[in-house]
Amino acid sequence: MQGHWFNVDIFMDGDNNAHALEELNRLLNAAGIKEYRVHSGGEPGTAAEAGKPDTRKEPAADKAEAPSALALEIERYKANNTLVRMTVVKGKGVKLDLPCRILNYDAATQNVSIYHVDEKKVYLFRINEIDDLHAG
Template identity: 45%
Template sequence: MNQSDKLQKQTSAHLFNVDILVQGDSNAIAMERLLHALNQAGFADFRIQSGIELGRLIETLETSAANKPKDTKASKAGQKAEAAAAAPESNLTFSTERIKACIAENRLIRLTANKGFGKKLSMPCRIINLDEASQMITVYHVDEKQVYAFTLLEIEEFV
């Protein structure tokens, strides 16, 4: 094999900066579509530099907590009544706080989800996004290199 044959067999790598518009009902669903398309295309590597709306809810909660005035006795009584009414939602709130912590730490977790009809999925994954408005969670399966979206009600546990 001569030198010109070696040069013809080698492939070159090229880097492109591209803006892609992906439509979806939420940022999480659009990101899932984009990552699926990029993974299926067989690119050597890719990096998403913008458009990810992670941590926006945390920032909003932190700024609203900082702007909140000091409690008075009347507002404390109102908060006790609200806490009693929100007791069933406290478990969901606890779960969303744990999910937000996993997102912030980019923690590897094992998620168990019930997809219905007796189908359960158990997967090692990282949580990419949590959309509290639609109660959707987007996760990246580290073994399959696929992105999945679940509703919070489908999730049985995550460790």
């Protein structure tokens, strides 16, 4: 039996881009799709940004190099110097809601440095501490 590729645009609802991508991955995996690539993603009405393909059959070393949807979103906000609202979950479930600008994202260490616009301070968070991120 031969495999066949299809090029499809899919619109997903979600609280943010990362949550929508997670839901899409869950649906594709549950449907038994053997292999797929998510080339890009974005908010409605914006040009989708191209990223590295993300395939399920890539070796683990290659997959670690592919940027996540959240990493692409962070890079886009950083490049545009966009004011964002970031929700961070720290130890013991403490949630912080921060109006900020992204200063830097280090993919190797998974650290994000932000400038808190109200407190006029710089903070450093790990990407896995970010619960939500959106413009405005």
